[in-house]
Amino acid sequence: MDELTPALAQKIAMRDRLLTARRRLSLLDLQEAAQAIAGHLLATPEVRRAATVAAYVSVGTEPGTGPLLEALLDAGRRVLLPVVLPDLDLDWAVHTGTLRSAGRGLLEPVGPTLGPEAVATADVVLTPGLAVDRSGMRLGRGGGSYDRALGRVPVGTFTCTLLHEGELVDFVPAEPHDRPVAAAVTPSGVTPFASSPG
Structure with a gap:
């Protein structure tokens, strides 16, 4: 792509700002956030009644998924995890x-x-994800992996992005391929989006 669209330029600037903020989080912040997020998700009716949960293994300063994955396995859930393909599909x-x-x-x-x-x-x-806005639009890292995956998810499925505090924002720039999610979870709780498909 020779020229940045306005939405793409906004996404790049927003990613840079959010990743900088994440780098400032301490190990204790990350551990406490992971425990809180796991607790909130495990308490949702959607996760409590789910037979199969598609999740992911967090890396670096992403909201941690370790406690959540362990609890899902302990509860007997079937957990699917992604394997990244060479074209960045999952x-x-x-x-x-x-x-x-x-x-x-x-x-x-x-x-x-x-x-x-x-x-x-x-x-x-x-x-x-790096951010989600109040309409459920999600900002990822730019590879499109999860937009493709979300495009395969049936309407009505509970889709939720894990975020740190301050990453639930008023606006995320969107392009035609971007897919919204039904909810976001931060260490302070789960926020559902009424306008999202699902």
């Missing part, structure tokens, strides 16, 4: 509790992959 595999290094600092499940469409079998889909 395949999925069942999480058995064992992870392997996947390059780019990522960890992925060790089991056989089920195909990109497997995300459609999940009752709940949890996504990473």
Whole structure:
């Protein structure tokens, strides 16, 4: 792409600002946020009644998913985790509790992959993101992986992005390929979006 669209330029500036803020978080901040987010999600009716949850393994200063993944497995849920494909699309595999290094600092499940469409079998889909606005529009890291995955999720599925405090914002710039989520969760609670499909 030779020229930045206004929305893309806004996204780049917003990503830079949010990633800078995340780098300032302490290890204690990250641990406390991970515990709080897990507690809020596990208390939602959608997660309580879900048989299958599509989640992800957090890296770096992302809101931590370790406590959540452990609790889901302990509760007997089927947990799907992403396997990043060379074109940045997402395949999925069942999480058995064992992870392997996947390059780019990522960890992925060790089991056989089920195909990109497997995300459609999940009752709940949890996504990473840098920000979500009050309409449910999500700002990711720019690879489009989760926009493609969310495009395969049936309407009405509970889709939720994990965020730090201050990342639920009034406006996220959007492009035609961007997909909204039904809710966001921060350490202070879950916020559903009435206007989102789902």
